[in-house]
Amino acid sequence: MRTVKEFYFDAFSAESLFGFRMIIAWASLLILLWCIGLSALVWRANRESYENKFMSVLLICEGVKASFIIASGILYIRRYEWLQDILWHWTIDVFFTAHITAIIMYFCIPIYYRLNRLSFMYKPVFKKHAWYIAPSLGITIWLLIRGIPDFHVADATWIVCKEGAMAQLDIWFGTHQPWMDEAVAEIGVCTADFETTITSQPSGLWMIALGSPLISLIALLFIRSSIKSHLEGDNPDISKSLTSRSLYIGFLGKVIGLLFWLSLLVFIAVLHGGQVTFVDETVWRYGDPGFIDRLKYFLWIFSLTITPAAIAFEAMMFVHATLKDTVFGIDNNLRKTFSTAVFTGIGLVAFIIGSEAMESIVGYGMAGGVIVGVSLLVIRRPVMGVIDKASNKFIPSSHTPEEAAYLDAYATAMEDLIITKEERKLLDTIAATYGLNDKIIRQLESEYDSSLEEE
Numbered sequence: 001m002r003t004v005k006e007f008y009f010d011a012f013s014a015e016s017l018f019g020f021r022m023i024i025a026w027a028s029l030l031i032l033l034w035c036i037g038l039s040a041l042v043w044r045a046n047r048e049s050y051e052n053k054f055m056s057v058l059l060i061c062e063g064v065k066a067s068f069i070i071a072s073g074i075l076y077i078r079r080y081e082w083l084q085d086i087l088w089h090w091t092i093d094v095f096f097t098a099h100i101t102a103i104i105m106y107f108c109i110p111i112y113y114r115l116n117r118l119s120f121m122y123k124p125v126f127k128k129h130a131w132y133i134a135p136s137l138g139i140t141i142w143l144l145i146r147g148i149p150d151f152h153v154a155d156a157t158w159i160v161c162k163e164g165a166m167a168q169l170d171i172w173f174g175t176h177q178p179w180m181d182e183a184v185a186e187i188g189v190c191t192a193d194f195e196t197t198i199t200s201q202p203s204g205l206w207m208i209a210l211g212s213p214l215i216s217l218i219a220l221l222f223i224r225s226s227i228k229s230h231l232e233g234d235n236p237d238i239s240k241s242l243t244s245r246s247l248y249i250g251f252l253g254k255v256i257g258l259l260f261w262l263s264l265l266v267f268i269a270v271l272h273g274g275q276v277t278f279v280d281e282t283v284w285r286y287g288d289p290g291f292i293d294r295l296k297y298f299l300w301i302f303s304l305t306i307t308p309a310a311i312a313f314e315a316m317m318f319v320h321a322t323l324k325d326t327v328f329g330i331d332n333n334l335r336k337t338f339s340t341a342v343f344t345g346i347g348l349v350a351f352i353i354g355s356e357a358m359e360s361i362v363g364y365g366m367a368g369g370v371i372v373g374v375s376l377l378v379i380r381r382p383v384m385g386v387i388d389k390a391s392n393k394f395i396p397s398s399h400t401p402e403e404a405a406y407l408d409a410y411a412t413a414m415e416d417l418i419i420t421k422e423e424r425k426l427l428d429t430i431a432a433t434y435g436l437n438d439k440i441i442r443q444l445e446s447e448y449d450s451s452l453e454e455e
Contacts, residue, residue: 001079002195007202010194021301028308035063035315054131059315060104061135062254064098069304077195078158078170078403084197092205093142099208101138106219106343108134111189113226141266150204158197159183161190161286164380172197173330180277186283194286201277210265212256223248241395250317250354257310264303402434407444414448 012019046052091416111126111185147150155174162169167184169176183198239414268276271292282398284297409430413423431441 002077002193003079004075004077006193007075007077007195010192017298017301021069021304022073024301024304024308024402025069025071028068029073031062031308031315032067032070033310034191035059035311037320037345038064038315041249043128050127053113054105054108054127055318057131057135059100061098061102061105062311062314064387065102066308068095068307077196078160081158081172083416084172093146096146096151096205097138097142099212101135103212103215104134104138106215106222109219109222109226113223115222115225117225118222144206148204150202151208152202153199153205155180156197156199157398158195159187159282159286161192161194163190163193166189172201183279183283187286190286192286196282196286198282201279203254210262213255213262216251218259220248220251223251240255246290246317250314251453253317254310254314257306257313261303261306261310264299264306268296268299268303276300402436403440403444406430406434406436406441407448410445410448414452417452 008022010016011022014037031227036059039056042052043056052306068091071091073085074087077084107132110121111123111130114122146441155177157174157176157180158170158172158173159167160170167187167190169180177200179200265276272280276296281297281300284293284300406427409427413419413427419427427441431437436444
């Protein structure tokens with residue numbers, strides 16, 4: 001049996017794309033914890049609000065959906081099969097329950113956010129009960145369908161390889177199936193020591209996973225319709241259009257990401273010449289792959305990043321929407337976080353692509369990764385500039401009425417680019433009247449001064 005050291009050494013090897021899949025698994029766990037923490041904050045912010053309870057439950061479902069491969073990042077070897085037996089319930093039962101619950105909650109959006117055409121759903125009695133009926137219904141549906149063959153993973157096996165020998169099967173659960181032998185035959189003679197699993201791929205589970213982005217699109221149209229009604233004066237219940245816009249941008253980003261994920265899966269299937277499953281991932285990684293197989297392997301692993309990244313973006317925008325009025329500088333902080341995360345992601349993907357390309361050309365992949373890494377550092381400033389401009393579109397800066405009034409007064413005083421003692425006293429008086437502390441004043445003046453320098 002493989003040791004923990006061997007497991008992680010293989011996971012971060014060049015053949016495994018320098019731990020790309022492992023990093024995704026760990027990051028998805030952090031996103032799950034972030035969503036759970038945010039859900040708790042939203043719930044505690046107003047325990048009497050049914051809208052808050054609804055969003056809290058939905059956030060947990062979204063976090064679970066982002067964590068679908070965390071099991072592969074936690075001792076995924078036969079030595080700890082007992083641990084994988086436990087995590088399997090998360091990978092299947094909890095994950096698909098969250099998917100079904102989220103789909104039901106998407107259809108409940110008109111209950112909490114009024115739509116003219118669906119105004120009959122916008123009733124207090126529905127609001128009072130929908131937030132807990134939806135997860136209860138999701139759990140019930142999953143318990144009813146989990147034993148149906150199209151929704152039940154009945155068979156799984158470990159593939160055990162010793163370099164230079166033929167792969168062997170060690171049944172995890174279920175029974176021996178012909179497709180297991182086909183996978184072993186495709187791997188052929190083992191090119192490395194490894195242990196991995198392959199399982200049956202029920203069509204019903206793929207239908208749930210692939211159908212969720214399409215239902216998300218319907219939910220996005222619901223939110224857009226609600227905001228449009230508010231702007232037209234028909235929906236006064238949305239207190240601030242900026243907050244609604246942040247929620248809309250977050251949901252829009254998630255939907256675009258999920259639709260891109262679907263498109264990428266279709267492209268990989270076309271490149272592969274048929275439906276792609278996690279069994280194919282094993283063959284591409286541990287078989288005797290050529291350039292096309294390595295490309296398919298990279299694209300498949302890259303596709304696993306999209307759902308967690310899309311949900312992380314949605315959660316970030318939800319933070320912006322809920323904390324905008326209480327945490328000063330949240331715009332700048334989130335923009336910096338977003339820009340740094342995007343640049344880091346681009347660097348990681350570019351490093352892997354460069355390594356794979358150089359491996360194909362000269363047989364030494366690390367050289368390509370180093371070249372790409374150094375090049376990114378050289379052009380970091382212009383790349384960050386482009387990312388910052390994009391983040392300004394996603395996370396627009398705005399201020400409370402008191403902050404805006406102080407900025408107007410400061411702009412008037414700065415017309416001659418000098419603040420006199422009298423002007424400073426007047427500004428201090430305005431700040432005290434509006435209850436603005438020194439930190440907020442420094443931030444406001446710094447923003448205005450920065451804008452003058454840019455001009």
